[in-house]
Amino acid sequence: MIYLDNTKHSSKSFLVDTEVYVDINLIITAFVLFHLSLSQDSHFPPMGRVMMPRPSMCHTSSLQIPKDKEASENELISLARSLLLAWNDPLLLLSSEAPTLPHPSNGDISSKIRELQDYSKSLGDGLDILVNKVGVKLFALSSALKKNTSAMKRPPAEFNFHFLMSCFRRDSHKIDSFLKVLRCRATKMRPETC
Amino acid sequence: MMWRDVGVTLILSLILPVVAQGARHTPPGKPKLTSCRSPDKETFTCWWEAGSDGGRPTTYSLFYHKENSETVYECPDYHTAGANSCFFSKNETSIWVNYNITVVATNALGNNFSDPVDVDVVYIVQPHTPENVTVGVLEDEDGPFLRVSWEPPSKADTRSGWITLIYELRVKLEEAEEWEEHRAGQQKMFNIFSLHSGGVYMVQVRCKPDHGFWSEWSTASYVIVPDYIPRERSMWILIAVFSAFIFLILTWIITLNRSSVKHCLLPPVPGPKIKGFDQQLLKKGKPEEVFNSLVVQSFPPRSTDYEDLLVEYLEVYVNEKQELMPEGKDLQDVGCLKSKSQSDNDSGRGSCDSHTLLMEKCGGVESKDESSYEEPELLQGQAGSWERLERGDSQVVDTPDSSDGRVKTWPLVFSPSIHGSSDNHHYGTLEMPKQHSTSEITYSVPDHLFPTSTSFPHHHHPEYRDSLGEYSEYRCSRSPSTGVAYHWEARHPTQAHSNFNIRNLERQKEATGLGLPPSRSMEYVEVQKVNQENQLVLKPLSSHGRGPFQVQFGRAGVDYSKVNGVNNDNVLLLQRQREMAEAGQYCNYREKEGAEAERYPTQQQGKTTKDGPVATQLQESTCLTTSGYVDTAPTMPTF
Numbered sequence: 071m072i073y074l075d076n077t078k079h080s081s082k083s084f085l086v087d088t089e090v091y092v093d094i095n096l097i098i099t100a101f102v103l104f105h106l107s108l109s110q111d112s113h114f115p116p117m118g119r120v121m122m123p124r125p126s127m128c129h130t131s132s133l134q135i136p137k138d139k140e141a142s143e144n145e146l147i148s149l150a151r152s153l154l155l156a157w158n159d160p161l162l163l164l165s166s167e168a169p170t171l172p173h174p175s176n177g178d179i180s181s182k183i184r185e186l187q188d189y190s191k192s193l194g195d196g197l198d199i200l201v202n203k204v205g206v207k208l209f210a211l212s213s214a215l216k217k218n219t220s221a222m223k224r225p226p227a228e229f230n231f232h233f234l235m236s237c238f239r240r241d242s243h244k245i246d247s248f249l250k251v252l253r254c255r256a257t258k259m260r261p262e263t264c
Numbered sequence: 265m266m267w268r269d270v271g272v273t274l275i276l277s278l279i280l281p282v283v284a285q286g287a288r289h290t291p292p293g294k295p296k297l298t299s300c301r302s303p304d305k306e307t308f309t310c311w312w313e314a315g316s317d318g319g320r321p322t323t324y325s326l327f328y329h330k331e332n333s334e335t336v337y338e339c340p341d342y343h344t345a346g347a348n349s350c351f352f353s354k355n356e357t358s359i360w361v362n363y364n365i366t367v368v369a370t371n372a373l374g375n376n377f378s379d380p381v382d383v384d385v386v387y388i389v390q391p392h393t394p395e396n397v398t399v400g401v402l403e404d405e406d407g408p409f410l411r412v413s414w415e416p417p418s419k420a421d422t423r424s425g426w427i428t429l430i431y432e433l434r435v436k437l438e439e440a441e442e443w444e445e446h447r448a449g450q451q452k453m454f455n456i457f458s459l460h461s462g463g464v465y466m467v468q469v470r471c472k473p474d475h476g477f478w479s480e481w482s483t484a485s486y487v488i489v490p491d492y493i494p495r496e497r498s499m500w501i502l503i504a505v506f507s508a509f510i511f512l513i514l515t516w517i518i519t520l521n522r523s524s525v526k527h528c529l530l531p532p533v534p535g536p537k538i539k540g541f542d543q544q545l546l547k548k549g550k551p552e553e554v555f556n557s558l559v560v561q562s563f564p565p566r567s568t569d570y571e572d573l574l575v576e577y578l579e580v581y582v583n584e585k586q587e588l589m590p591e592g593k594d595l596q597d598v599g600c601l602k603s604k605s606q607s608d609n610d611s612g613r614g615s616c617d618s619h620t621l622l623m624e625k626c627g628g629v630e631s632k633d634e635s636s637y638e639e640p641e642l643l644q645g646q647a648g649s650w651e652r653l654e655r656g657d658s659q660v661v662d663t664p665d666s667s668d669g670r671v672k673t674w675p676l677v678f679s680p681s682i683h684g685s686s687d688n689h690h691y692g693t694l695e696m697p698k699q700h701s702t703s704e705i706t707y708s709v710p711d712h713l714f715p716t717s718t719s720f721p722h723h724h725h726p727e728y729r730d731s732l733g734e735y736s737e738y739r740c741s742r743s744p745s746t747g748v749a750y751h752w753e754a755r756h757p758t759q760a761h762s763n764f765n766i767r768n769l770e771r772q773k774e775a776t777g778l779g780l781p782p783s784r785s786m787e788y789v790e791v792q793k794v795n796q797e798n799q800l801v802l803k804p805l806s807s808h809g810r811g812p813f814q815v816q817f818g819r820a821g822v823d824y825s826k827v828n829g830v831n832n833d834n835v836l837l838l839q840r841q842r843e844m845a846e847a848g849q850y851c852n853y854r855e856k857e858g859a860e861a862e863r864y865p866t867q868q869q870g871k872t873t874k875d876g877p878v879a880t881q882l883q884e885s886t887c888l889t890t891s892g893y894v895d896t897a898p899t900m901p902t903f
Contacts, residue, residue: 131332135359135360240360240384243360243386243475244360246474246475247386247426250425250426250428250474251424251425251426252425253425254423254424254425255424255425262450262451262452264422264423264424264425264428
C-alpha cells in the first residue's frame, strides 16, 4: 500500500525553491555517477535471457511507478526515496556475495558494489533532506517487499547475483529519471537547464 | 512414333519446371529482429528483416508479451513505421518493463519463428536529430567567428525533463577531410573561432540522451567566412617590417663606421717582435743573416765554472778539525741515487744498488722533517769527519706510508742544513778527510734532491753507501711493533737526485767508531748498528777490510750482503748473488759488472769493536749458510 501525504507543503512552493533545486542537482550529480557505474555491464556478462528469471520478480516490483510523467513531485520524491531504501539490504547481500562469485573479476565487482553502496547512502541522505524539506511522507515498505527481500538468498549465487544486479540497474534508472523530472520542475525559471 | 516421343518430351519439359517450381517452395526462412528504438521514451518501433521467403508469399507478424504477464499480444501497427516494422504507441508502451518480442514468418507451407528479444524501452532511446540548425558569422575584436544554434528534436520531451539531451557538433572546411568535433553539453548554441578567412565551412549537430544512443547527424549547414586579415598576422607583419627597418639602419651605421667596428670586434693581433729580427732582411731572402742577427753574444752563457751552474749543492758543515779533501777520484753525487757504475777498480759497489731489494717504506722516514736531530757525533780520531748520520734521532719516524724514506743517510754530507737547518747537523762529508788538505766541500742539496725532504739522515736511516759513492737508498721501515725491522732497499739513485758532485775523499781508515768510517773511493757503508731509535748507523766500510769493522767472512773478500729487506720477523733479508739462496732467502749477491762481487755485511757479525757499536748481530754465517736472514732484531745494541 502506498500513500502520500501532501498536506505539509503545496507543490508550488516546492517548485520555486531554489534550494531544493540545488539539493536535487547535487543528488542527481551523485546519482548519475552511481547509475553510470552500474550501466557498465562488462562485469556482468549476460547469461542468456532464457535463463534470466523474469524481472517481475524484482523485489521492488510492487512499488507502482506512475503511469505517466505527469505525476506529482511528491510522488516522485517518495518513490525515489522508497526505492533507495528498498535496496539497502539487498546491496549488503550483494556485497557479501560478490567475493564468492566464480567470476574471474570478482574483485572488481566487489569494489564496484561497495562504490554503489556509498553512492546509495549519500543519495539517500540527500533525499532525506529533500523529503524533510518538502514534507512528504514516505512510503512504508510493504510486506511484500520485505518478503521478497528475504527471498533473495537463494542459490545459485551467480545466477541470483546477476539477476539482482539487473533489478538494481533498473531501479536506479527510475530514481534517476524521477530526480531529473523534479529538477526540471524546480527550475521553471530557467528552462534551459532541462 | 517419333512424333509422339517428341510431343511427350515437349510436354514433360514444359510441365517439369512447373512441377519443380512447386517443389522448391519451402516454409519461409527465419526472420530476424534487427532493432527496436524509441525516440522519446514514450513510444517505440521494432524492425525486422525477412529470411528467405521460400518461394511463396510470406507474411510476417509480431507478437510480444510483457514481463509480468503471459498474455501475448500482436503488434498493433505494422504500417506507421514502414515495411517490416512494428510501431508501439504510447498506450501500448510501458516503460521499465521488459518486452519479449517475436516475429513470425508465415507462408503457405509453414511458418518460422524468429529468436525472441527482450526489450526495455528506457534503454533503447535514440532521439531524432536536432532541428533548426543555424550557423551565423559574427564579428569580434579578434575576428569573425561562427555561431551555431539548434533545437532539440521535436519529439523528445526535454521541457519536462523527461529526457535530458546532450549535444555534439562537428565542423570542417568544405575541402578538408577531417571533422573537428565539439561537445556542447546541454547547450543549444556553440561558437567556433579561429576561422580561415574566406573559407566555406560545414557544420553538423547531433544529440544523445543520458542513457541511450546518439542520434544521426543533422544535415550539413554551409557558411562562408568573409575575407579578413587576422589580427595576429597583421601584428607579425608589422613586427617584421619594423625589424627589417632597424636592421637596415644598423647595417648602415656599421658600414659608416666600418673601420672602428672592425677594430673593436677583431682586434689586431700583435705581430711577433723579436729583438734584432729584421723583417726586411728576411724578405731579402737571406736567412743566415737574419738569424745571425738574432744571435746575442751573451747567449749561451759561457762559464767555465760549471759548478756555479749547479744548483744542487750540499752544504756541509764540517768541524774545523776536519779537513776534507776532495777526492777527485770520482765524483759521486751525493745523495745521488743514481747508481753509477764506476769503472774504476774500486768496484764492488754492487750489491747495494740492486733494485731488487725488497723495499719497504721506512716507517720513520720523514723526509721533510727537519726537526732537530742529534748531533752526529764526530768521529774521533778521524781525520775525516765521519759523522754519524743519524743518531739517536729521537724523532720518531712518522707514518710508515710517508714517502719513501728516501732520506738517505748520506753517510757523508748531507746536511740537512740544506734548508738552513739548525746547526745541529754536522755531517761529515763522505769523503774521508785526508790528513792533508782538505777542502771543504759544501754541498747544498736542493730540495728536490731529497724528495723526502731533508729527511736527511737525522731521522732517517743512514744511507748505505756502497761502493764508490753509490748511495743506495734505503728505505727503512719500522715495524710498529718493534721498530727494528728495517727494510733496505738499495737503490740506485735516480737521475733526479744526482747532481751532486761528491767527491770521494779518500778517507782514512780510521774507524770513527761512532761515526761512519771514512769512506774511500769505494766506500762501503755498513750498518754499524741500529740505535735505539731504530736507526741504522752506517759506516762506510773500507774495501781493505781494515778496521775492526771489517766484515769477517770466511771468504777471500769481504762478503757483503745486500739487504733485501726486512721481513716481518725483523729479519734482514740479505741478498745473495750466489745461488745459495735457499728458498725464501734472498741472500743474493749482486755482481757488479767488472767488479768483484762484494758483499756487504749488513751486519757485522759479532763484531766487537772498541767503540762497541755493533751494527748487527746477525751472523754472517747466516748468509753463508743460505739462511739469508740476518736477524737484527733482538740484539741491536744501542749506543
